[in-house]
Amino acid sequence: MNQSASQKGGHGKELKVTVFAPRSPEGKKFKWNEHMTVGAAADEAAKEFGYAQGTPTLAKHGSALDRDKELTTAGVRDGDKLELVDIGGGV
Amino acid sequence: MSLLPLLAVHSRLQEDLPGARAWAERHEHDFDWDEEALRLRLSLKGPDAEAYLLEGTFEDFPTLPPSWRFLDPRTAERIGPPAYPTSAEPSPRGTALIINGGTEGVVICAHFNRLAFTEEGGIHGDWGPLANWQNQAGDYTYANTVADMLARIALEVSDSTGRKAALP
Numbered sequence: 001m002n003q004s005a006s007q008k009g010g011h012g013k014e015l016k017v018t019v020f021a022p023r024s025p026e027g028k029k030f031k032w033n034e035h036m037t038v039g040a041a042a043d044e045a046a047k048e049f050g051y052a053q054g055t056p057t058l059a060k061h062g063s064a065l066d067r068d069k070e071l072t073t074a075g076v077r078d079g080d081k082l083e084l085v086d087i088g089g090g091v
Numbered sequence: 092m093s094l095l096p097l098l099a100v101h102s103r104l105q106e107d108l109p110g111a112r113a114w115a116e117r118h119e120h121d122f123d124w125d126e127e128a129l130r131l132r133l134s135l136k137g138p139d140a141e142a143y144l145l146e147g148t149f150e151d152f153p154t155l156p157p158s159w160r161f162l163d164p165r166t167a168e169r170i171g172p173p174a175y176p177t178s179a180e181p182s183p184r185g186t187a188l189i190i191n192g193g194t195e196g197v198v199i200c201a202h203f204n205r206l207a208f209t210e211e212g213g214i215h216g217d218w219g220p221l222a223n224w225q226n227q228a229g230d231y232t233y234a235n236t237v238a239d240m241l242a243r244i245a246l247e248v249s250d251s252t253g254r255k256a257a258l259p
Binding site for chain 2: 022054055059083085086088
């Protein structure tokens, strides 16, 4: 399980989630502090899946979450299954 | 005339397609891959369960980007604007992915769509040759695997606001 630097010694509950990326058939497990932003979590997950470019966020039940919100504020809960998605605009 | 041997295209697609197929299964989209035609068709649903049919073709991929377009969901024919969803306005992602332009009157406007380049009748002469498709910067959408392209297009469909025009 991946554990972010912000998790260590941070206040707040720990959220264990599984993240899927479109390019990978298998999900990866992450352990994040509930106060971590969606954007920071998505960036970390994207790196783990080998994404080098783009603007990733996490999606739950098909809805992209606001990168600026904290995980719990955005609706992420312990045990969730989330999906990485790029939210860059059209050109 | 093809730039890449068919074997090279198949080799790359064999890397990409398992992820794409798994993504489609997770999201319950019908996934139809025609290996001989190098053609992928994916059924998508917009709000209110409006049906859309996305098609990608992969000649010379990944040296060149795929061609992505929407088809008539009933017949799989090219019908132009009625096949396309309307991007939400204002776009929750800054700028719309599906815009007016190109040879069909509407185009999925991303570097990963060959049809957005002027070389293929699209609006972007500023992107240079098709082979530049992976060399883009800025905050615009980026995808270089089939699954990532599907996911980004599906996201645009998920919050679309109806068809560009009524089905004929």
